[in-house]
Amino acid sequence: MGLQLFGASMVGLRLFSVVAQALAIVVTGLMARELGGGRVAQVAAAFAVATSGLPVFEGTEFQYSSFDYLWWVLIAYFVIRLLKTENPRWWLAIGVFVGLGLMTKYSILFYIAGIVSGMLLSTARRYFASGWFWGGVAVALLIFAPNFIWQVRHGFISMHFLQHIHARDVRQGRANGFVWDQFKICANLAAAPLWIAGAICFLRDKRYRMLGWMYVVPLALFLFGKGRGYYLAAAYPMLLAMGAVAGERWVATLSRVWRRVVLSVAFAGMAVYGVLVYAIIVPLASDGPLKQFALKNNGDLREEFGWDELVKTVAGIRDSLPAEQRGEVGVLVGNYGEQGALEILGSAYHLPPPISMTNSAWLRGYPTAPPSTLIVVGFSREAADRAFSACRLAGHNGNSAGVENEESQSHPDIFLCGPPRLPWPEFWKEYQSYG
Structure with a gap:
């Protein structure tokens, strides 16, 4: 409301x-x-x-x-x-x-x-x-x-x-x-x-x-x-x-x-x-x-920094793709903070709704026509390579204030990847998460 x-x-x-x-x-x-x-x-x-x-x-x-x-x-x-x-x-x-x-x-x-x-x-x-x-x-x-x-x-x-x-x-x-x-x-x-x-x-x-x-x-x-x-x-x-x-x-x-x-x-x-x-x-x-x-x-206060910059960075990665690839790109996130930031702030950049496997967001599922290209946020390099195909480093997640928080310290990298290594239905069951 x-x-x-x-x-x-x-x-x-x-x-x-x-x-x-x-x-x-x-x-x-x-x-x-x-x-x-x-x-x-x-x-x-x-x-x-x-x-x-x-x-x-x-x-x-x-x-x-x-x-x-x-x-x-x-x-x-x-x-x-x-x-x-x-x-x-x-x-x-x-x-x-x-x-x-x-x-x-x-x-x-x-x-x-x-x-x-x-x-x-x-x-x-x-x-x-x-x-x-x-x-x-x-x-x-x-x-x-x-x-x-x-x-x-x-x-x-x-x-x-x-x-x-x-x-x-x-x-x-x-x-x-x-x-x-x-x-x-x-x-x-x-x-x-x-x-x-x-x-x-x-x-x-x-x-x-x-x-x-x-x-x-x-x-x-x-x-x-x-x-x-x-x-x-x-x-x-x-x-x-x-x-x-x-x-x-x-x-x-x-x-x-x-x-x-x-x-x-x-x-x-x-x-x-x-x-x-x-x-x-x-x-x-x-x-x-x-x-x-x-x-x-106050650790919760530190978590308030960097969300607008994250969304702007994701939009920049999307905009850097060839025109024919932009229409098939999805943004997949690792936690509800990233999901919320992209849902609330992403519309200003015409970003697609984030794909999230965390908590009840998992129930929403993935797009009917699954994206062939994924911007992956909230994953380590090892986790991204394990879950998705053809990943490459595409950007960094941080904040201009230099505040050390979960986003800047635990998963500072953003990746551009192909589809999951598993078929989407199996991937969705395998990677359901809570947090």
Whole structure:
């Protein structure tokens, strides 16, 4: 939608991600209010989320996890409303956002496990006998149904994708440091006392105990299942909200001087850590030391360089071919970044749609009349020679800023090749990939 409304605009593309994170921040403050917090608690909870690593990062990217984060936060908010008012109709709202979560990212199944476990291990178990609860389940399944039907029709390709990337992440050590990531990525490090207090308060509170288990159960499942550290980030706003309420009540028992000292230290600590987070992720300057600091510490930022140059180089290779060969040329890519760049930016150069074998793009197949000449991007020389016939070096993949990233370092060469060595149907099955 962002591309349709704003064209190839980075601001337009990221607008909806920014809106999603802004809503998550606001809803966190509302959770603190519903839990009995005053202005200090509401501001502290919202500020803690606004200066935490994962929500800041999700606002700079347009990806499914940006919206998954919001759905988790909204589910927690409506669970709080449910438990506070004891009005079972809130299950319908919970069902809506569980359904949207299932449409967005399947890791919400771990959150669902937390919801069900929380019900079983608290007084909320009585809702299993409520028709409103089962109505919420029906709403969630109805929203999820198109996605499930698509999966059935396509051999549950997303499950194969998830199995592959999980095995890759474990093999490459991306699941290491899970516990430390809860402190430095999922929430503002200086706000750790708030979310720890929030988890304890939820578990000790008879009315709201369900929310404590909604955190503990996914935490245990991700920890023992070797999940990535950021997978649980969206569970922290509800903890920060409850912790801020508890903190506000404790601060109210102090003298006026100590109250000011404690609040000043708490907000200053979160602000300092927030500046560090923004300096790494946003970054805070378009050039100079701050930009270099961000590039050094933010691998995702480095991956934003060179895409327009890649497309221009591919177009130049195509234009260098004899006129009779240009009409039969195809562009075959090795990853979804190259695919996206050529799909979005390639139309300005009248390039054909890229041929991709990665993730669900593989389902699109290859052209009905397969191209006899291929511009191959994202392959090493050895891999290109193994897969295609008559390959020769045709160009280089890099960026004028000199930023070292995956494109410039891992596969810097672009090749001009003949058709695959295998017949196209066999080649397509052999080279299906996930990433």
